[in-house]
């Protein structure tokens with residue numbers, strides 16, 4: 481497919497990429513993200529890229545690529561109460577010699593233009609540095625929870641946890657791929673056991689390439705730890721949850737010192753979660769369990785008697801950009817009845833700018849129409865970046881207004897309380913977040 485006509489700075493040109501360009505990608509990628517690993521070792525591991533969505537940049541007088549970006553096709557990206565096609569922006573890199581000349585800006589314009597062409601109303605990403613993407617209309621939409629939980633940390637009891645049994649095995653796609661995929665999807669669809677009350681942003685690995693990378697266990701990814709293990713919690717022989725993990729161990733004068741690095745910790749209900757966490761926190765020769773990332777409202781926050789001792793931190797998780805404002809607003813559910821008129825600015829995608837009337841029933845259908853501000857004055861004004869922050873239900877419009885990022889128009893004749901009602905509606909009972917970084 482021909483690329484949309486997005487201009488690059490003088491002396492640069494686009495180059496579409498295929499799997500045959502793997503080495504060029506590795507060379508550029510290791511300029512952008514320094515690593516001690518040899519290119520041959522990196523190229524021996526599977527690539528997560530969907531190649532037709534990867535685009536490089538070449539420069540006059542330079543060999544290879546000087547920049548690239550790609551995106552993952554998330555056809556079922558979870559948004560509050562629904563799913564929407566979403567472009568997961570990834571593998572963004574610019575060679576240090578060519579930085580700050582506008583290459584990222586051009587790549588974002590190309591990415592957004594292609595997302596529009598593909599009919600993807602959203603784009604989402606993990607930011608390597610938190611200061612990069614706000615200027616492009618991406619809002620900080622979700623946080624994740626990092627913990628270092630001491631071994632043997634006390635957990636509250638959950639009736640029925642003791643009925644579960646555990647399997648502890650070397651993780652393999654052949655043996656566990658289907659089970660992990662099924663439990664991961666089910667946990668995201670109904671984390672509280674309520675159908676429809678999903679976890680926004682709980683993105684699944686939809687492509688073969690992403691599945692291959694998930695299960696790849698090349699030594700270069702281990703960082704001195706053991707190969708990947710999996711613990712599966714079962715009830716009456718039926719899998720109800722899993723955690724992937726790797727341990728490492730050092731012998732010190734005070735005794736063994738072991739660290740357990742956990743990947744996803746996923747369970748379908750509280751009793752299974754209690755059984756899984758209880759076993760994970762009781763591994764021999766370990767001192768501490770560090771899950772990679774967890775949702776900020778993960779059940780462990782309620783099960784731990786002393787959460788503070790696990791030193792909770794909440795760095796940014798997903799950043800979200802509305803590529804098609806009306807389609808995105810109509811494509812999610814709302815947690816309260818709402819009828820609100822929003823004036824949206826968007827300097828990067830001017831077609832999005834306008835005034836929209838959003839009407840929705842709590843946990844039901846929503847509709848959006850573009851209105852003429854002369855006849856229908858907006859209740860709230862905000863930039864598309866703030867709409868992205870609030871979109872998954874994890875950042876409150878009231879909080880954004882308190883920071884001066886949402887303007888409330890209270891004029892005679894307008895309904896009072898628009899901010900309060902819109903904030904309640906845009907929220908969601910389950911915190912958003914992805915369980916893996918893409």
Ligand SMILES: CC(=O)SCCNC(=O)CCNC(=O)[C@H](O)C(C)(C)COP(=O)(O)OP(=O)(O)OC[C@H]1O[C@@H](n2cnc3c(N)ncnc32)[C@H](O)[C@@H]1OP(=O)(O)O
Pocket residue numbers: 512513569570571572573574575578579580581582583584585586605606607608609611612615
């Ligand atoms: C979704 C992902 O893949 S995240 C991965 C991002 N990649 C990396 O972090 C790898 C290392 N860094 C890089 O490759 C590059 O520095 C990039 C991609 C971050 C930026 O590329 P550049 O081509 O230098 O960006 P560009 O020149 O288009 O800058 C656009 C604007 O963003 C700003 N900007 C760029 N990088 C950063 C940064 N790291 N922090 C803050 N601001 C930044 C620029 O100052 C510029 O601002 P201005 O419009 O006010 O002048």
